[in-house]
Amino acid sequence: xxxxxxxxxxxxxxxxxxxxxxxxxxxGLHLDVVPTSNEKFGDYQCNATMALAKQxxxxxxxxxETVVHHxxxxxxxxxxxxxxxxxxxxxLNTSWxxxxxxxxxxxPDSVVPQPGARKTxxxxxxxxxxxxxxxxxxxxxxxIGNALDRIYRYLGYTxxxxxxxxxxxxxxxxxxxxxxxxxxxxxxxxxxxxxxxRIYVKSYEKSKQDDAWLDQAREELVKLQQGDPTxxxxxxxxxxxxxxxxxxxxxxxxxxxxxxxxxxxxxxNLPETMNQLKDLDLLKESEGAQVVFxxxxxxxxxxxxxxxxxxxxxxxxxxxxTSRVKEFEPDRxxxxxxxxxxxxxxxxxxxxxxxxxxxxxxxxxxxLMQLPEGTFSTREGHVIKLERLLDEAETRALEIVQTxxxxxNANQQKExxxxxxxxxxxxxxxxxxxQSLVTFTWEKALSLDGHxxxxxxxxxxxxxxxxxxxxxxxxxxxxxxxxxxxxDPLERRxxxxxxxxxxxxxxxxxxxxxxxxxxxxxDLAQTYSAFYQNVPFLKAxxxxxxxxxxxxxxxxxxxxxxxxxxxxxxxxxx
RNA sequence: GCCCUCGUAGCUCAGCAGGAUAGAGCAUCGGAUUUCUAAUCCGAGGGUCGCAGGUUCGAACCCUGCCGAGGGCGCCA
Numbered sequence: 053x054x055x056x057x058x059x060x061x062x063x064x065x066x067x068x069x070x071x072x073x074x075x076x077x078x079x080g081l082h083l084d085v086v087p088t089s090n091e092k093f094g095d096y097q098c099n100a101t102m103a104l105a106k107q108x109x110x111x112x113x114x115x116x117e118t119v120v121h122h123x124x125x126x127x128x129x130x131x132x133x134x135x136x137x138x139x140x141x142x143x144l145n146t147s148w149x150x151x152x153x154x155x156x157x158x159x160p161d162s163v164v165p166q167p168g169a170r171k172t173x174x175x176x177x178x179x180x181x182x183x184x185x186x187x188x189x190x191x192x193x194x195x196i197g198n199a200l201d202r203i204y205r206y207l208g209y210t211x212x213x214x215x216x217x218x219x220x221x222x223x224x225x226x227x228x229x230x231x232x233x234x235x236x237x238x239x240x241x242x243x244x245x246x247x248x249x250r251i252y253v254k255s256y257e258k259s260k261q262d263d264a265w266l267d268q269a270r271e272e273l274v275k276l277q278q279g280d281p282t283x284x285x286x287x288x289x290x291x292x293x294x295x296x297x298x299x300x301x302x303x304x305x306x307x308x309x310x311x312x313x314x315x316x317x318x319x320x321n322l323p324e325t326m327n328q329l330k331d332l333d334l335l336k337e338s339e340g341a342q343v344v345f346x347x348x349x350x351x352x353x354x355x356x357x358x359x360x361x362x363x364x365x366x367x368x369x370x371x372x373x374t375s376r377v378k379e380f381e382p383d384r385x386x387x388x389x390x391x392x393x394x395x396x397x398x399x400x401x402x403x404x405x406x407x408x409x410x411x412x413x414x415x416x417x418x419x420l421m422q423l424p425e426g427t428f429s430t431r432e433g434h435v436i437k438l439e440r441l442l443d444e445a446e447t448r449a450l451e452i453v454q455t456x457x458x459x460x461n462a463n464q465q466k467e468x469x470x471x472x473x474x475x476x477x478x479x480x481x482x483x484x485x486x487q488s489l490v491t492f493t494w495e496k497a498l499s500l501d502g503h504x505x506x507x508x509x510x511x512x513x514x515x516x517x518x519x520x521x522x523x524x525x526x527x528x529x530x531x532x533x534x535x536x537x538x539x540d541p542l543e544r545r546x547x548x549x550x551x552x553x554x555x556x557x558x559x560x561x562x563x564x565x566x567x568x569x570x571x572x573x574x575d576l577a578q579t580y581s582a583f584y585q586n587v588p589f590l591k592a593x594x595x596x597x598x599x600x601x602x603x604x605x606x607x608x609x610x611x612x613x614x615x616x617x618x619x620x621x622x623x624x625x626x
Numbered sequence: 627g628c629c630c631u632c633g634u635a636g637c638u639c640a641g642c643a644g645g646a647u648a649g650a651g652c653a654u655c656g657g658a659u660u661u662c663u664a665a666u667c668c669g670a671g672g673g674u675c676g677c678a679g680g681u682u683c684g685a686a687c688c689c690u691g692c693c694g695a696g697g698g699c700g701c702c703a
Contacts, residue, residue: 082644089646099645102683112683136646137683181703317701341701350629351699358701365703394630395698420697456665471663484639486686489632489696495652496638501665502651503639510665518662560642571640574650585658585667585668626665 053166056504056555057128058096061085061142065098073108074273081107083555085142087552089313090248094133094141095548101138112138128152138567147447149547150536156550157606158532160613165558168209172380173202175211177388178307181218182294182314183227183248186301186438189390190491192418195481195619197388198307198560199566200416202617207561212310212380215298219291219314220368223252225273228286229265230255244293277319277362305474306619322363327367327408328374329356342404354399355368357409369400370407377411377597384412391417391487418486445473445498452500453626460625471621472506473498479505482618483570503574505620511577511584515608516624518589522601525590531605535597549576553610557617566618580607 055063062084068082070076083100101112101119116134124133130145156163177197180186186194201213205223230251239247259266277282302308326342329335334344335356342357356367376385387397397415404413423436441485450469457465481495483504484490500506538544553572560568589600612622 086642086645093646097645103644105683139646218703225702339700343700352629353700355700360701362701364701365680368703391631391697393698394701396703397669398630417631424694452665456663487631488639491638493638499652504651504665506665507651510663514663515668521662556642563642565642567640568642571642571650574640578650581666582668584662585664588662590662626663 054163056554056558057144057164057483058085058087058473059165059550059558060126060128060161061096065100065119065123065124065140068119069100069104072119073104075107076104078104088141091545091548092516093135093139093141096142096144098140101140102590105138111549116140117154124227138296144548144551146538146544146547149551150538153536153547153550153606154532154602157536157602157609160609162504163554164208166208167558167561168204168207172210172212173204173207174214174380174385175374175388176214176216176385177201178302178309179216179218179389180294180298181221181223183223183245183252184294184483185245185249185435186274186298187435188438188497189421189435190438191441191477192421192481192486193388193390194305194307195478196416196486197303197356198619199478199482199569199617200386200388200561200564202619203476203557203561203569206557206617209383212382213308214311214313214376215309216372217291217294217312217314219287220277220316220319222336224276224287224290225269225271226255226259227252227290228272228276228283229258229269231286240293245297248290248293252583266591274362301438304480306621308425315365318368318375319372321375322367325367325371326357326373329370332407334403334406344398344399346402346547349402351399351402352395354403357372365398366396366403369396370403373404373409373411373413374407377409381409384414386414386416388416388418390420392420393417414564416486419489421490422494424491441477441497442474446470447473447479448498449473449476449500449506449562457626464625468623468626471623472500472509475505475509475615475620476500478618479508479570482566484567485572486565486567487508505615506626508573508577509620509622509626511528511580512608512611512615512622513624513626514584515580515604515611518604519601519608521590522597529598531598531602534602535594537596537599539596540587542579542587543600543603546576546579546583548609549579550603550606550610553614554595556616565576569614569617573611573618576607577611580604580611613615 065085066083069078081100085096085098087092088097088523094284101115104115105112113134116138120132120134120140128145128148130143130541133141133143135141175197178190178194180190201211205211223340227248232567234251234254236247259269272283275431276287278350329344335342336345338353340359341355344354354366357363373385376382394415394417401413405590449472450465453469476499477497480499501562538547556568556572560566589597589604590602
């Protein structure tokens with residue numbers, strides 16, 4: 053099995069507890085082993101004795117004594133210590149750590165847990181609207197969704213990344229009207245999205261004053277949804293132009309999807325979905341609309357067919373779920389959207405369950421992004437386009453590269469600036485709890501020092517450099533012939549952190565929290581930087597030198613792997 | 627009115643579902659490059675974890691109330 057060390061120790065300590073207290077119910081107790089809060093307490097700790105104390109009417113310390121006395125240590129544990137009110141501190145066997153790291157280095161795949169084997173997960177993320185530019189509000193879904201995508205793939209899941217485009221909404225009536233009356237063909241050719249946005253805004257403004265205009269727009273929408281060929285052609289043009297532009301951004305962000313299906317794709321399933329609801333007797337009429345009441349679940353009513361006969365988002369999403377479940381048989385479907393959709397998904401998931409859908413449906417929401425001057429809105433022009441943010445990041449990164457690496461050729465500088473700039477933007481989002489509300493500032497989004505992607509990339513580049521230097525100076529030595537030693541406290545500290553990578557990824561996946569990985573990588577890089585700064589590598593004596601280079605190599609591997617899970621590149625030189 | 631979040635150092639944020647002395651970055655101050663990339667490292671100061679109760683061996687974390695911020699609540703997506 054490829055269990056993480058944390059998992060192995062947890063399983064072991066649970067066995068010990070059940071042996072010491074046979075017949076004692078342990079279900080409600082938290083018997084898992086967790087990393088220690090401080091390295092002086094060892095590597096992992098078990099806090100279960102305090103919880104168990106009341107239940108078995110014994111003192112926590114006595115329980116700890118009994119457990120420690122009874123336990124047969126597994127090969128990776130050096131010793132146990134009892135501390136404080138009854139903590140059981142676990143110290144890993146350092147020589148076991150060394151051989152374990154050596155094995156990992158030879159066969160890195162062998163330690164990657166594969167909970168996702170033979171399981172499919174659909175991740176619905178990014179999902180911009182057709183005919184509107186992507187702005188900074190889209191960055192979170194895109195970047196967080198993509199990180200989850202990568203993390204789940206790493207853990208062996210078959211991931212279907214699905215970009216669920218907003219291509220079927222009410223905006224198309226207004227757009228078609230705008231297209232007919234205000235279109236500037238040249239502008240459309242040069243800046244398609246800007247032009248579509250312009251005609252949309254113009255049409256929207258006219259609709260506010262002109263009821264006939266609005267009625268006409270509604271009619272065009274109905275015609276489109278009924279398959280009118282003229283409108284369909286225009287709509288297809290909108291979609292193609294938008295996709296081209298989105299694709300450009302995704303390429304810059306190194307993001308690719310397995311499916312790009314808009315809401316329109318599920319249009320034909322809508323009547324069937326309605327029939328299912330009807331057959332299950334979930335459909336009720338209310339104020340002229342077809343609705344599903346969710347009073348038992350204490351949720352507001354959900355409209356699935358409007359008074360005017362049109363379907364809305366709820367219906368489309370239900371049809372989407374049934375279609376996905378039927379086609380891919382996923383183990384779970386993950387939606388990554390902002391917090392405003394919590395109620396919506398709550399309703400949809402509840403109805404889906406009533407419809408007999410067993411698939412685990414998860415809504416991962418994140419806090420809304422706002423500007424210092426308030427919430428942004430397309431209509432009021434308070435938007436910062438994503439493209440501009442990316443440009444700005446690369447520009448700022450380039451300035452720094454030019455001053456710190458003046459000897460690098462211009463192309464390489466540009467390439468490094470690209471990786472660093474884009475990395476910084478992604479990291480700024482991925483290193484914090486997704487659920488916190490974020491106020492966008494250029495300074496924060498483009499931070500290039502401190503707790504940021506470039507710090508990690510820098511550590512990576514230094515490792516790549518030192519490996520090259522080593523290979524140059526000692527071409528004849530085979531590193532694998534020398535064991536990894538964890539004798540210096542700095543080395544051991546690095547060792548335990550390397551070992552903890554797998555459980556970190558596992559935890560990030562379990563809680564849908566890429567920032568756990570970001571935190572871990574930063575911690576690892578900090579530990580490495582201290583190591584790098586304080587002990588010699590190339591000038592260490594033979595054996596120690598090889599061991600340290602092997603450790604460097606492993607840190608580099610984990611940094612590269614971890615950053616890749618966040619979608620961040622690691623240039624060899626920066 | 628009801629529901630969902632958030633409130634942690636001057637600023638930006640972590641804090642591994644209740645554990646030991648609450649941690650980073652930025653900013654400020656003081657140190658470290660004849661030596662492996664100084665985009666670095668070492669050190670210092672800085673805290674009523676919004677406020678008030680409660681639960682228990684133990685609370686930033688759970689419960690209740692209040693204050694402040696964001697979002698949502700029938701024909702938008």
